[in-house]
Amino acid sequence: DTGVSQDPRHKITKRGQNVTFRCDPISEHNRLYWYRQTLGQGPEFLTYFQNEAQLEKSRLLSDRFSAERPKGSFSTLEIQRTEQGDSAMYLCASSFPTSGISYNEQFFGPGTRLTVL
């Protein structure tokens, strides 16, 4: 396991369609995060899981967005009825909470670039 992986890397869809992204974290990392990043901006927090429990959701995560991590390993992010404003890079990160400075060091995946036409 060399790092966080995300699939697909690119997704083009028509407005109104549903899309689902997958994230596979680093093995044994029990925390998993989803971010959205638009051009020229830093990543914006969407949600995070500790094992299978979704512990926090940003207000950016509208009702059209849902994230799951059913077995505490990989996670999926689904966007229903996509809108053009959903076009962005969706980043996944994972971490393994330990004491000390690396308590929440997050390792990022390559991201999924979503384009909504």
Next chain:
Amino acid sequence: KNQVEQSPQSLIILEGKNCTLQCNYTVSPFSNLRWYKQDTGRGPVSLTIMTFSENTKSNGRYTATLDADTKQSSLHITASQLSDSASYICVVSEGAGKSTFGDGTTLTVKP
């Protein structure tokens, strides 16, 4: 509201030159501050991590400083290379998964 502000927004330098990027934050409580490098179309990669007790941290040609009193950090890049062209993001963490990201500084290194 927790905020991380980075400056400049963009920077162009010649290969071999040094540069310094700035990060000011208002995040509280403070756990650690990280600098990431993000190449175009890729996920961020960690460069340095510092807690409040650390004033400086180096990673090769990258040196980060932290002044927890003034809530300022800087990232100094020495002897820049073309491969340093990227966005550099400052991230301040409260701990327990809560992090605030800056919008990054886009660095372009020209030959």
